[in-house]
Amino acid sequence: MSETEVAVAPSPLLLTDGRPAAGAWSLDPALRHLNHGSFGAVPLVAQERQAALRAEMERSPVVWFPALPQRIAAARIELAAFLDVDAGDLALVPNASAGASVVYAALDRRRGGEIVVTDHGYGAVTMGAERLARRWGGRVRTARVPLDADEEQAYEAVLAEVGEATDLVVVDQITSATARRLPVERIGAELRRREVPLLVDGAHAPGLLATPLADATYDFWTGNLHKWGCAPRGTASLVARGPLRDRLYPLIDSWGAADPYPDRFDQQGTVDATAYLAAPTALDLVERTWGWPAARRYMDDLADYGAHVIGAAFARLTGDGRPVDVGMPVPGMRLVRLPDGLAASRVEADALRDRVAHELAVEAAFTSFAGLGYLRLSAHVYNTAADYEYFAEECVPVLGDWARENSGKRSAR
Template structure:
């Protein structure tokens, strides 16, 4: 297998900064930025003509994005982000008074807030299931299953943002459906990391294209099982309210900026140029080694996760680091070390969550390791 070289040339990232946190906000390739800028220029040159053209362009973009996910385009709608997708799913499900909305302790904060909002609206209860980092697939299912009685829904990460842990979606869908419990999958990090991420039969799946596919931000997808499509509505009531087709119902949200959704397929073409399936495997090996370098410099270790995602690793912080000062630490690292990282906490342990894309090299992690211990 040919060893692929890093391609920072495809991005416009500041070369004076170590960009080690692609998993939060992504980074848009130069070519996609150019397409996006041209679309916005066109829109401002003749807004009337632009909005007449939007519907057809969105249809073309949706078909490409659905094909990338290997999912049925009739059940695939565009949304601004995975949090919006989860919210649309919860707004669709019949949540009975006294029922449970079940999550795990890996759930993304905004998703937990959404569950709490809908639980309040329907006099339901939010149940959080503790799942250790080290739990294998069988253990994950065994831990969640006892909490499914009287559940209105299970909301589960496909890849946890906080811990980079991959959850056994197919097995969870099976046990939930055996009990008549709908499943909402938060696949925020899944596109580009899991092939056919929406193929496991969940009632709702949602994921972001701005992370590993490197599409413009505010581009995400919502995949809806056929039984729920007629009832699933966009969060904004607009002119497509009565469209019988799910994707088109979500397309036209008034004067929303549609340019990111239309430009997104250009990033998929960049992934093709990067030989993404091969590169993803090589990036996994690189971040394995990079995480070891950083952990050794800090005198700590790497979180042992039964199923971890290819492009993210958790390096444990020294016990002397105050997790409540996390934002201040990130700002100091950015200002003093010219490095962008993120910190995460789980089960009273603090971690640096490192993530990698095609613009990174092993030297980036060595550079962080050389300078970070003195700052912490």
């Protein structure tokens, strides 16, 4: 949306009984919840389903745990259908970082022990890659992808770091800090030609993208179902194809270790797996109430509106109202540039998140990239235009004051 276009607020989504969509969640009405992308939000029906499953588990644990692998396998079939993948390719893991750790634990050095990541990568996943490189006696090479890089520029930036010593490439499908896509489809096709394994971090993709794995060539893909899918936290998928998948094992050895992939992931001793079993209930709520295509359209329109009204509010303070160009945008997520003096680093961004939550009663995501701070918008069906209008009217002026205070402190040093 350009600066001259008029922003049109999408009509709020309603439940089948006419209540606002937020009525299906237990979110605190005293807070504005504008950060779905970090931890998700579990609808009441999924919370209730998980509570019922836990009660069943505690009533008869000796009956529950021997039968649990079969129930997890059945849940995998439903979750695989949502992602449009073969259930035989999909294992369930606690989160996308755990999926990456499973991959790191399975691979051996074959060439020079180099791992290629990008400067948009999720910190925990990159840390795991660094630890693996140390174990291999290799190193991590970081592809520098400009924030506004288009598909061709991003592709070239990643492939420029791939060479004869490369043993693994790790690329985000949707970046966490910068809310953009990376061309994992093109990168995967070229890496397959070079016989270099690719791990795709798709943490944000399930629910946000209709078919996140449809056109991708990859060895490993991992994505969270507890973000846009709204499943109970601790529900993620690890999808693996090709010969390397048979080397994947759960991070905890259990009695299913002798089973083939992915069945061996279904048996994890006394781990509470009720989140996996309740996940289809959350996905079904959105499908039955609005349909996932309509929900995605709403989230994208709302994020667009939010970026416009909040960006305009910041522009009145700074004089710069240009939208942030992320090169390959994604639905439902936007970046808004913060004034100088705010969130110049990850530590500062996290501190700002906490301060805004405690002092302004808004749950928001603040990120940093290349020394600049951003507000990251990530909408869901329970959000409304009023949430973003409130932030623009009530929070932006305060953030402007904080930015001036911080800039004054730095100039006085």
